Amino acid sequence: MDESAPLKILIADDSDSDRLILKTLLKRLGHMVVDAANGHEAVALFQSETPDIVLLDALMPSMDGMEAARHIKKLAGERLVPLIFITSLTEPEDLAGCLEAGGDGFLSKPYNRVMIKAKVNAFNRMRLMHQALSDQRDLMHERNRQLLKEQHIARGVFDNVAHTGCLNAPNIRFHASPLSVFSGDVLFASPRPAGGMLVFAGDFTGHGLPAAIGAMPVAESFYGMAGKGFNGADILREINQKLVRILPKDMFCCGAMVEVDFALNQLNIWNGGLPDMWLMRSPTERYSLPSRHLPLGILGPDQFKADMETVRSRPGDRLLLMTDGVLECSDSEGQLFGEQGVRRAIENAGLSRHPFDALMSEIQRFTGQHKFGDDLTLCCLEMVDEAGQAALPDAVELSTLAGPTQWRCDYELQGSTLGEFNPLPLLLHICMEVPGLRRRSGEVYTLLSELYNNALEHGVLQLPSEWKYTPEGFDRYYSERAKRLSRVDGHYIRFSFHHDLTALGGRLRVVCEDSGEGFDFQNHPVLQATEMAQSGPRYGGRGLALIKRLAKTVQFDKKGSRVDVVYEWFF
Amino acid sequence: MPIETHRSHDGRSLTIKIEGRFDFSTHQAFRDAYEHGGRDVSGYVVDLSDATYLDSSALGMLLLLRDHAGGDSADIVIQNCNNDVRKILTISNFEQLFTIR
Numbered sequence: 001m002d003e004s005a006p007l008k009i010l011i012a013d014d015s016d017s018d019r020l021i022l023k024t025l026l027k028r029l030g031h032m033v034v035d036a037a038n039g040h041e042a043v044a045l046f047q048s049e050t051p052d053i054v055l056l057d058a059l060m061p062s063m064d065g066m067e068a069a070r071h072i073k074k075l076a077g078e079r080l081v082p083l084i085f086i087t088s089l090t091e092p093e094d095l096a097g098c099l100e101a102g103g104d105g106f107l108s109k110p111y112n113r114v115m116i117k118a119k120v121n122a123f124n125r126m127r128l129m130h131q132a133l134s135d136q137r138d139l140m141h142e143r144n145r146q147l148l149k150e151q152h153i154a155r156g157v158f159d160n161v162a163h164t165g166c167l168n169a170p171n172i173r174f175h176a177s178p179l180s181v182f183s184g185d186v187l188f189a190s191p192r193p194a195g196g197m198l199v200f201a202g203d204f205t206g207h208g209l210p211a212a213i214g215a216m217p218v219a220e221s222f223y224g225m226a227g228k229g230f231n232g233a234d235i236l237r238e239i240n241q242k243l244v245r246i247l248p249k250d251m252f253c254c255g256a257m258v259e260v261d262f263a264l265n266q267l268n269i270w271n272g273g274l275p276d277m278w279l280m281r282s283p284t285e286r287y288s289l290p291s292r293h294l295p296l297g298i299l300g301p302d303q304f305k306a307d308m309e310t311v312r313s314r315p316g317d318r319l320l321l322m323t324d325g326v327l328e329c330s331d332s333e334g335q336l337f338g339e340q341g342v343r344r345a346i347e348n349a350g351l352s353r354h355p356f357d358a359l360m361s362e363i364q365r366f367t368g369q370h371k372f373g374d375d376l377t378l379c380c381l382e383m384v385d386e387a388g389q390a391a392l393p394d395a396v397e398l399s400t401l402a403g404p405t406q407w408r409c410d411y412e413l414q415g416s417t418l419g420e421f422n423p424l425p426l427l428l429h430i431c432m433e434v435p436g437l438r439r440r441s442g443e444v445y446t447l448l449s450e451l452y453n454n455a456l457e458h459g460v461l462q463l464p465s466e467w468k469y470t471p472e473g474f475d476r477y478y479s480e481r482a483k484r485l486s487r488v489d490g491h492y493i494r495f496s497f498h499h500d501l502t503a504l505g506g507r508l509r510v511v512c513e514d515s516g517e518g519f520d521f522q523n524h525p526v527l528q529a530t531e532m533a534q535s536g537p538r539y540g541g542r543g544l545a546l547i548k549r550l551a552k553t554v555q556f557d558k559k560g561s562r563v564d565v566v567y568e569w570f571f
Numbered sequence: 572m573p574i575e576t577h578r579s580h581d582g583r584s585l586t587i588k589i590e591g592r593f594d595f596s597t598h599q600a601f602r603d604a605y606e607h608g609g610r611d612v613s614g615y616v617v618d619l620s621d622a623t624y625l626d627s628s629a630l631g632m633l634l635l636l637r638d639h640a641g642g643d644s645a646d647i648v649i650q651n652c653n654n655d656v657r658k659i660l661t662i663s664n665f666e667q668l669f670t671i672r
Contacts, residue, residue: 205627205628205630205631206627206628206631249631249634249635249638250628250631250632250634250635251631252630252631252634254627254663272664273662273663273664274662275662290662291662291663291664292664293664294663294664294665294667294668295663295664298634298668303643324627324662
């Protein structure tokens with residue numbers, strides 16, 4: 001806006017001569033003038049002409065200057081129209097009255113050209129500044145409105161990619177703010193093809209759009225891979241590698257992955273930078289599971305460690321995971337809730353209260369607020385018998401005869417690949433091309449994974465399953481497993497698939513052979529028993545028992561290092 | 572001044588001392604500190620003895636410094652952290668990337 005641009009000035013004075021002098025003066029200064037002889041006229045002209053500045057005589061007949069000033073200020077609303085009283089009054093009370101009526105300043109009679117010019121310029125500067133501020137404020141409001149609208153649309157898109165999966169399963173309780181994606185928190189859960197669940201909680205550094213954009217590929221990798229049967233470690237490696245590539249150096253994602261196996265009552269967990277998770281067994285028995293890894297998106301693929309910690313659980317155990325928004329809640333004095341707050345809440349929960357409710361209400365009590373900040377995510381997962389077995393959504397129903405029905409395939413893993421690569425998603429994928437098998441993806445996956453794990457752990461790695469019977473042995477089993485996996489040169493595991501149609505459906509024959517020494521299948525209790533009456537946590541035999549239950553026939557030879565399984569499906 | 576720097580006698584080590592809150596508000600100053608720290612600096616010391624608080628954007632800044640100092644071959648010591656600060660570094664397992672003492 002130009003300070004020297006001509007202004008439209010409204011003047012009101014009942015003295016014709018004074019008015020003419022003032023009008024002439026202002027015109028010579030280059031301004032446009034509209035003039036009124038009393039307050040009524042002035043108000044009417046203000047409405048019709050919308051002047052930039054108003055000069056009012058204080059004393060006029062038929063509505064005086066003060067009355068007119070009140071009307072004019074009311075009409076002007078938010079707009080700043082400087083209103084200057086022209087007066088010969090000198091009493092402070094009278095002058096104060098002018099200001100109270102809405103006047104911004106005074107000009108005294110008789111008129112002085114220099115003073116009039118200076119006053120008009122000064123008030124015009126004020127007017128322009130006010131105008132600029134109002135425009136900026138309006139622009140900011142508009143931008144903010146636009147931004148919020150965009151965030152809601154983006155949220156909709158994000159929800160389609162990063163849906164909540166099976167978070168609504170009966171064994172999960174969670175709190176996540178509706179707009180938390182823009183604060184950088186994510187929480188996903190997915191059922192696994194062979195049963196069980198995967199849960200991921202993440203907390204991106206930074207807020208707003210960058211965090212939300214980082215969260216998208218995490219969601220895509222998580223749900224895409226979980227549905228295909230990849231395990232937690234595979235998904236973590238993929239997410240980490242993606243984030244390293246796309247995020248700026250100073251951004252990363254603290255996260256935790258939990259692989260839940262309800263059948264084995266076992267949790268595999270990985271915590272990189274999130275607060276301690278808590279496994280709660282009873283009011284007095286609980287374990288903290290601290291972060292043991294760097295957050296995701298920092299280390300390159302060669303240094304990143306996705307090893308998950310195996311924790312044995314019991315039905316009824318509850319696992320609590322949270323982002324650091326929980327620890328960073330503060331009370332009215334700025335004190336942080338912290339780890340002590342979490343401990344206090346779960347210690348006081350007792351028998352009757354769900355730890356999730358106990359923690360939520362303790363946070364509410366502490367902060368004195370019923371609404372939480374955007375960046376607070378809390379999730380509690382309960383171990384239940386065969387819980388959350390929400391099956392994968394049925395794929396589009398294809399004709400059972402479409403797709404490959406007669407085929408064979410050999411696949412052999414060799415040497416160090418055994419320790420680095422999980423072939424199950426790939427093998428499952430091949431089998432899932434057969435529509436009749438796709439409807440039984442859980443069973444097929446279980447079959448393949450039991451065959452593979454038997455071949456790897458008991459065949460190639462020669463790990464005695466008895467170790468798993470005791471808690472100490474259990475840890476030893478998994479540490480020894482990791483150690484032996486680094487020395488698998490010369491070993492192999494070979495899968496041969498053969499699929500064919502039968503009169504009633506189809507038959508999948510899987511031969512799994514490994515380079516290990518085999519085992520005494522002749523005297524193995526599971527293979528001998530006609531009824532699989534199992535007592536106690538016999539982890540070792542469970543795999544074989546499962547295979548026996550699912551398959552039509554199971555045959556061992558080569559001293560147990562070759563197993564031949566026939567699985568049938570029906571139209 | 573929330574951030575002070577000084578170089579060792581041989582000029583090879585740069586100490587960056589942070590006072591008060593180490594968070595996003597110190598971003599530019601922290602960056603300036605190591606970017607203008609001198610050419611032949613080969614090691615960095617981040618002195619947190621007067622730092623009261625550290626948030627995740629500060630962790631991000633430490634990662635930027637690490638990248639500036641050569642990534643995996645960076646020689647960076649973080650020293651004199653108070654318990655709260657130490658705890659945050661521990662949860663994120665930053666001792667795998669920095670020498671913390």
